[in-house]
Amino acid sequence: xxxxxxxDVLAILMLVTAAYCLxxxxxxxxxxxxxxxxxxxxxxxxxxxxxxxxxxALRSLPDGLWEIVFGALALWxxxxxxxxxxxxGLRGWDDDHLHHASHYVTHLAMVAAxxxxxxxxxxxxxxxxTADMASMAASHVGTAASGIPxxxxxxxxxxxxxYGDGIxxxxxxxxxxxxxxxxxxxxxxxxxVMRAQDRRWLAPRLxxxxxxxMCFAMAYMLVVxx
Amino acid sequence: xxxxxxxxxxxxxxxxxxxxxxEPWCLPDSxxxxxxxxxxxxLFDAVLQLQPFMFTPGFGSEMIAPFARGNPASVxxxxxxxxxEMSRHATLAGVAFAGAQxxxxxxxxxxxxxxxxxxLSVAWSLGVWWIGEGLGNxxxxxxxxxxxxxxxxLLYALLAILLWPAPPGGxxxxxxxxxxxxxxxxxxxxxxxxxLAVLSVxxxxxxxxxxxxxxxxxxxxxxTWLAALDRSIAQDLAGRGxxxxxxxxxxxxxxxxxxxxxxxxRRASLILACVAAVAxxxxxxxxxxxxxGPATDPNSGPLLILLAAAYWPLRPxxxxxxxxxxxxxxx
Numbered sequence: 001x002x003x004x005x006x007x008d009v010l011a012i013l014m015l016v017t018a019a020y021c022l023x024x025x026x027x028x029x030x031x032x033x034x035x036x037x038x039x040x041x042x043x044x045x046x047x048x049x050x051x052x053x054x055x056x057a058l059r060s061l062p063d064g065l066w067e068i069v070f071g072a073l074a075l076w077x078x079x080x081x082x083x084x085x086x087x088x089g090l091r092g093w094d095d096d097h098l099h100h101a102s103h104y105v106t107h108l109a110m111v112a113a114x115x116x117x118x119x120x121x122x123x124x125x126x127x128x129x130t131a132d133m134a135s136m137a138a139s140h141v142g143t144a145a146s147g148i149p150x151x152x153x154x155x156x157x158x159x160x161x162x163y164g165d166g167i168x169x170x171x172x173x174x175x176x177x178x179x180x181x182x183x184x185x186x187x188x189x190x191x192x193v194m195r196a197q198d199r200r201w202l203a204p205r206l207x208x209x210x211x212x213x214m215c216f217a218m219a220y221m222l223v224v225x226x
Numbered sequence: 227x228x229x230x231x232x233x234x235x236x237x238x239x240x241x242x243x244x245x246x247x248x249e250p251w252c253l254p255d256s257x258x259x260x261x262x263x264x265x266x267x268x269l270f271d272a273v274l275q276l277q278p279f280m281f282t283p284g285f286g287s288e289m290i291a292p293f294a295r296g297n298p299a300s301v302x303x304x305x306x307x308x309x310x311e312m313s314r315h316a317t318l319a320g321v322a323f324a325g326a327q328x329x330x331x332x333x334x335x336x337x338x339x340x341x342x343x344x345x346l347s348v349a350w351s352l353g354v355w356w357i358g359e360g361l362g363n364x365x366x367x368x369x370x371x372x373x374x375x376x377x378x379x380l381l382y383a384l385l386a387i388l389l390w391p392a393p394p395g396g397x398x399x400x401x402x403x404x405x406x407x408x409x410x411x412x413x414x415x416x417x418x419x420x421x422l423a424v425l426s427v428x429x430x431x432x433x434x435x436x437x438x439x440x441x442x443x444x445x446x447x448x449x450t451w452l453a454a455l456d457r458s459i460a461q462d463l464a465g466r467g468x469x470x471x472x473x474x475x476x477x478x479x480x481x482x483x484x485x486x487x488x489x490x491x492r493r494a495s496l497i498l499a500c501v502a503a504v505a506x507x508x509x510x511x512x513x514x515x516x517x518x519g520p521a522t523d524p525n526s527g528p529l530l531i532l533l534a535a536a537y538w539p540l541r542p543x544x545x546x547x548x549x550x551x552x553x554x555x556x557x
Contacts, residue, residue: 006276014261146449146517161266164335165258169251219273226517 002024010217011054017210018047026145033202039107039211040079042073046214053117053221063122070115098119098201106211113152113218120148122226151220160215163208170204182201188221257401260536261344261389264382265334267532268347271523272327279520281320289522296368301361308357323522336411338410344386347551351383351547357463359520366431371422371478372440372510381529385412388536402536405553412485415537419499437470438463441509442469451510459509463498477502496534503530 021043028035049066053089061069081104084094093100201207254262269468279285291309294302330350333343350527355377362369362377369375388411392404402411430436442460445453464472481502484495507513507527514525 072395147452147513150513150516153273154266157269157273158263158266161262161269161331161335164265165254165262165331165337166251171251216269216273221272222278223273224277 001061001077003211007054010059010220011051012191013050013213014047014217015058016047016055017213020206021210024207028202031202034200035202036207039075039207041215042107042111043075043210045069046110049077049114049118049220050214050217052209053069055143056204066113068117070111070118071112074108074115077104077111078209080104083128102162109155109159111215113156113222116148117225129159141188148224149226153222156215156219160212160219163211167205167208170201170208217226235468252254256393256540257389257404258384260401261334261340263532263535264347264385264389265331265343267524267528268327268334268382269333272324272331273323274516274520275320275327277520280323280522281317282525283313283316285316285319285520286310286314293358293363295360296363296366297360298365301356301365305357320375340391344390347386348383351379354379355383364425367428367430369405369423370426370431370504371474371526372431372437374423374506374511374514375425376418378514378523378526378529381526384418385529385532386537388533390412394419396476398540400537400539405463411537415485416534417518418533419478423475423478423482426478426492427471432468432471434465434467436467438465438467444510444512444515446517448512449517450457452512452517456509456512462523485537492537492539496538499534500531503527506530512527 007156021040023045024035025037027033027035028040045066048060052061081101084101084104088094090101099142161216169204274280278516286309292307292313294305294309297305327350330343330347333339333346336343358378359379360366360378362375364376373432388402388405390405392398399408400411402414404412425431433439438460441456441463445460446457448456477498481495481499486489487495505529507525507530511525511527512518514523514527515521516524
């Protein structure tokens with residue numbers, strides 16, 4: 001027995017999220033706004049793949065192909081982590097005060113979790129499978145590796161919470177009246193620079209919302225499939 | 227929108243302008259990081275609550291109802307009634323439990339609703355402590371710090387209070403001191419860890435094979451490496467329950483009183499508290515049983531670590547240091 005409709009709802013939510021991220025890519029290109037190209041591409045892939053894992057009817061790619069997709073994405077984000085740390089250090093921020101090494105680490109963890117799910121639970125990811133993932137629950141209980149899904153799940157949930165905290169950064173605050181913002185000292189000055197930089201980005205709060213949704217759905221799948 | 231007046235000076239010319247009272251977004255400070263850690267644990271609980279088993283009558287009959295056993299009739303009757311209702315309306319109960327935990331997690335993570343969510347978490351935790359944990363078995367005589375006493379969910383409530391947002395501008399020696407003040411916060415720590423010390427030497431925990439039996443019972447369904455570790459420790463502790471109980475009580479007692487000591491001793495005792503919490507979590511609680519089957523939370527281990535972090539001495543602010551050096555210079 002499983003929660004009525006929960007898996008169906010999550011599958012639909014994943015498809016909607018994937019479609020939205022695809023839309024972001026098009027809109028950002030048309031309107032020349034900033035977006036995370038690699039993150040949006042990864043979200044599209046994860047949304048479609050997770051929908052297929054949740055409901056067998058929605059499986060799209062042949063066996064083995066998702067492993068290649070997520071393996072390649074994992075290599076890409078691992079490279080980004082290395083590149084960022086070399087340039088800005090482990091605790092540093094990039095020029096627009098928006099990205100920290102954790103940005104790439106988070107997305108690396110997400111695609112690695114997807115890769116792990118396809119490798120560790122091949123029956124669920126198989127195009128020939130007819131059962132959904134909830135009915136295969138607890139297949140790894142009692143094995144040496146049964147803790148791994150929880151490590152991924154908890155990391156994803158921490159990331160969801162962390163991003164949730166950052167969502168108010170992009171709230172539309174009314175601009176201060178007057179021009180003497182710099183006289184308020186470095187704190188206000190940095191805040192103003194951050195706000196100016198943040199405005200370049202396409203719908204950042206919705207991007208964060210898609211990230212949180214993905215993390216939550218993936219954590220749920222990892223816990224249920226373990 | 228409410229607005230505050232801010233005065234500034236540029237080149238000798240006084241400026242007066244009106245800015246919104248809303249503070250610019252800033253990176254999370256120590257307290258916010260701990261609040262977010264608490265939110266992550268609530269979110270993890272919500273995900274665990276969405277496991278298929280939680281939507282079956284077994285959630286009420288197998289997970290809730292057993293907590294009535296050994297409790298006084300006044301406590302047990304409410305547990306039995308609730309368990310029965312949860313079994314009858316299994317899906318509704320599952321949705322309510324998962325929904326409440328999700329709401330608390332999201333509320334803490336989103337800055338504008340932190341206070342509401344922390345308040346809700348206190349109310350929810352106290353309710354679940356009674357109905358879902360049988361008051362941590364404190365009244366049954368079988369409570370053990372090794373298995374999560376005084377109840378993980380009570381620690382959620384405690385953390386919500388200690389991490390309550392305090393008015394800006396104040397500074398305290400440690401995060402937990404900000405909402406209540408240093409002395410009440412220290413008394414809470416003293417009460418918690420001395421309580422754990424007392425529970426450690428209860429007659430139940432002093433039985434020669436009591437502790438080893440508890441650890442051995444955790445092996446079923448665990449990952450092979452954890453089951454092997456548990457079996458080995460249980461074998462080593464067999465017949466030594468009394469000695470282990472007294473040693474544990476002494477350790478917890480030291481951790482309890484060290485909160486009133488100077489910073490260096492406090493730091494050492496907080497590290498010790500974290501080590502004890504990890505030992506409890508891994509050996510006694512088997513990571514809350516999350517690996518071995520349906521579990522509703524990761525139990526008390528991570529919460530004890532979070533509590534210790536809330537008592538970690540903070541670095542004095544630069545202004546405090548300047549004031550101190552000015553006093554020294556005057557002296």
